[in-house]
Amino acid sequence: MPESHSDIPRIAILLDTTISWSRSLIQGILEYSRTNGPWYVYLEPQPSTDKLYLPAGWQGDGIIARVASKEIASHLKTLNLPVVNVSSIQVEGADYPRVITNPASEGAAAYEVFRSRGFHNFAYVGQLKEGYVNRHLKEYEKLLAENGHKLHVYNVQRRGGTGSTDRLTKWLESLLKPVGIFCWGPSLGHRVIDTCQLAGINVPHDVAVFGSDYDELLSEASHPPQSGLRVDTEQIGRTAASILHSMIQGEKPSKMEWLLEPKGIIEKLSIDTVAVEDERLSAVMRFLSEHALEQISVEDVLKAHPMSRRTLERKFRQAFGCSMVEHMRHLRINHARNLLADTDEPITSISDLCGFSSYNYLNRIFKQMTGLSPSQYRAKSRADLI
Numbered sequence: 001m002p003e004s005h006s007d008i009p010r011i012a013i014l015l016d017t018t019i020s021w022s023r024s025l026i027q028g029i030l031e032y033s034r035t036n037g038p039w040y041v042y043l044e045p046q047p048s049t050d051k052l053y054l055p056a057g058w059q060g061d062g063i064i065a066r067v068a069s070k071e072i073a074s075h076l077k078t079l080n081l082p083v084v085n086v087s088s089i090q091v092e093g094a095d096y097p098r099v100i101t102n103p104a105s106e107g108a109a110a111y112e113v114f115r116s117r118g119f120h121n122f123a124y125v126g127q128l129k130e131g132y133v134n135r136h137l138k139e140y141e142k143l144l145a146e147n148g149h150k151l152h153v154y155n156v157q158r159r160g161g162t163g164s165t166d167r168l169t170k171w172l173e174s175l176l177k178p179v180g181i182f183c184w185g186p187s188l189g190h191r192v193i194d195t196c197q198l199a200g201i202n203v204p205h206d207v208a209v210f211g212s213d214y215d216e217l218l219s220e221a222s223h224p225p226q227s228g229l230r231v232d233t234e235q236i237g238r239t240a241a242s243i244l245h246s247m248i249q250g251e252k253p254s255k256m257e258w259l260l261e262p263k264g265i266i267e268k269l270s271i272d273t274v275a276v277e278d279e280r281l282s283a284v285m286r287f288l289s290e291h292a293l294e295q296i297s298v299e300d301v302l303k304a305h306p307m308s309r310r311t312l313e314r315k316f317r318q319a320f321g322c323s324m325v326e327h328m329r330h331l332r333i334n335h336a337r338n339l340l341a342d343t344d345e346p347i348t349s350i351s352d353l354c355g356f357s358s359y360n361y362l363n364r365i366f367k368q369m370t371g372l373s374p375s376q377y378r379a380k381s382r383a384d385l386i
Contacts, residue, residue, distance in 0.1 A: 008037070008038055008039065008040055009037075009039050009040070009061040009062065009245075009248055010039070010040045010042070010059065010060040010061050011029075011033070011039045011040065011041050011042070011060060011061065011062055011063070011064065011244070012041075012042040012043075012054060012058065012060050012062075012063045012064075012065075013026055013029060013041060013042070013043045013063075013064050013065075014052045014053075014054075014063060014064070014065035014066065014072075015064075015065070015066050015086070016045065016066070017043070017044075017045045018045065019215070020215050020216050020217060021213065021215065021231070021233055022066075024233040024234050024237070025086060025233040025234065025236050025237040025240075026043065026237060027234050027237060028233065028234035028235060028236060028237020028238040028239075028240075028241070029041075029064060029237040029238070029240065029241045030237075031234065031237070031238060032237070032238045032241035032242060032245075033241060036241075036242075036245060042054070042055070042058065042060065052065060052072050052075055052076075060081060061081065061082070061248050062081055062082040062083070062084075062244045062247060062248050063076065063079070063081055063082070063083045063084075063244075064083075064084050064086060064237075064240050064241065064244055065083060065084075065085060065086070065087075066085070066086055066087040066089075067083070067085040067087050067089070067091055067094040067096060068087050068089045068091065069089075069091060070091055070092060070093060072091075072094075073091050073092075073093045073094040074093065076094075076096075077093070082244055082247035082248055083096045083244075084096060084097050084098070084099065084240045084241075084243050084244045084247070085097065085098040085099075086098070086099050086100070086236055086237075086240050087100075087132075088100045088101075088103075088132040088135075088136075089130065089131070089132045090131045090132055090135075095256070096256075097243050097247075097253040097255070097256050097257070097258070098256065098257050098258070099236050099239045099240045099243070099257075099258040099260065100236070100257070100258070100259060100260070101229075101231050101232075101236070101259070101260055101261075101262055102259035102260060102261055102262070103135055103136045103139045103259075104139040104143075105259075105261050105262055106136065106139070106140075106212055106229055106262060107136070107139045107140035107142075107143050107182075108143060109229055109262055109264075109265060110140065110180075110182040110210050110212070110229070111140070111143055111144065111147070112330065113180070113210050113227070113265060113271055114180030114182075114208065114210070114271075114275075115147075115320065115321055115322075116320060116327060116330060116331075117180070117208065117271065117273060117274050117275050117285070117320075118274055118275045118276040118281070118285070118319045118320050119178060119179065119180040119208065119275045120149070120275075121152075121175065121176045121177065121178065121179040121180070122144055122149055122150070122151050122152070122179065122180055122181075122182070123151065123152040123153070123154065123175055123179050123180070123181045123182070124137055124140060124141075124151055124152070124153045124154070124181070124182050124183075124184075125153075125154045125156065125181060125182075125183045125184065125188050125189075125192055126153075126154075126155070126156060126183070126184035126188065127155070127156040127157075127184065127188075128153070128155045128156070129155075129157075133184050136184060136212065137153065137184075140182060141153075147321070152175060152179075154168065154171050156188065165195060165198075168191070168192070168195050169195055169198070169199045172192070172195060172196060172199060172201055172207065173199060173201070175207070177206045177207065178205065178206055178207070178208065178273070178275035179206070179207055179208070180208045180210065180271075180275070181207060181208065181209050181210070182210050182212070183209060183210070183211050183212065184212050185211060185212055185213055185215075186211040186213055186214065186215040186218040186219045186222075186226055186228055187215075187218055188211075189209050189210070189211035189218075189219070189222065189226045189228070189270070190218050190219075190221060190222045190226060192207075192209050193209050193222045193223070193224070193226060193270060194222070194223075196209075197223065203224060203270055204224065204269065204270050204271055204272055204273040205273050205275075208270060208271045208273055208275070209222075209226055209227070209270040209271070210226075210227050210228065210229075210265075210270070210271055211226055211227065211228035211229065212228070212229055213228055213229055213231050214226075214227070214228030214229060214230055214231070214265075214266040215228070219266070219268065220268075222270065224268065224269030224270050224272075225268040225269055225270065226268055226270045227265060227266060227267050227268040227269075227270045227271040228265070228266050228268075229262050229264075229265055229266075230262060230263040230264045230265055230266050231262055231263070232260060232261070232262065232263045232341075235260055236260060239258055239260065243258070261380075263337070263338065263341055263342075264334055264337060264338050265334075274286070276319045276320075278315065278319070280305060280307065280312075281315060281316065281319050283305055284301060284305050284312065284316065284324075285320075287301060287304055287305065288301065288324065288327060288328060288331070289331070292327075292328045292331040292332060292355060293331070293332060293335060293353065293354055293355045294355050295355050295356075295357060296328070296355070298313070298324055298325065301324060312324075328355070329365055329369065330369075332354040332355050332356065332365075333354075333365065333366055333369050333370070335353070335354050336350055336351075336354045336362065336366060336374065337370075337377065339353065339354070340374055340377050340378040341377075341378065347359060347362070347363075347374045347375060347378075350362065350374070362374060
């Protein structure tokens, strides 16, 4: 029997459709609705972060929104509808279930990017008056402190900019180099790269730049193109839609915050460097990056770059904070994560594609490094995490 039109939920998606982050998130919502719907979806560009736009008299069943201001939170309260928030901004009065990327995992990914390239100097650029940026910063700062590193922070004082270009230039020039700079969002990373170029600071060899999110437009507009975190925005959308669906059906959310894991990194020229002066170590690191997914050993590295094994291993650990074997494992596990999340490739095949000698070895190392088995990781990366 056909479903009555009155039984089909009416959903509003209140996001800025001009940015790729929102468009990808919306794709996740629509994918969920196609599988679990149908839904009637209201979707129009939302040009402001301080207000929301719904047609007069709109009658709906639920809303997915980026609740980025007190004004939006207050307006949503008056509608008396189920709401799921997809904003990292923590607004007073916005006591809605929220789906975001885990800030601790973002910091860990940035640290691994810089650590694996031999960096010992670290910096952060963000607008610290925003609570969500402060949370992001504190997680990163804590991780660096645990590993014996100090973090240099540049506070963006004006919304949408980096304040005085002269002030940013002086700060960049004052940093001990080479330095890895983690930026809140690709727009700030873009400005940092531009400022470096105008000041004659080499990117990436003196300053490597990594954004907390990769945006196909903003990241590629930089020169050199900007690396960034691969945030699973479609999964955020699917998860938010699933939570809203259960709320519409009268269920209470099991928790108020869902922290989703990033999917990996997008490597571009802004981090394409190895921050060590020893040319032999740089060559070894390049060799590992090019061949780590093959079943190579330390002996293969030594054949390509002859030197004392003891000397190489000692210098490698001093420069990069881990052994060559540990570094190869990181590269292989990161590739395995991407394949598990993005493909239906059998796990036995993934072990071969990532340079592991057997499925059992992949399973043991993967669980040791991530806390999950490969099959658990694949299920978690695809589940609607309610």
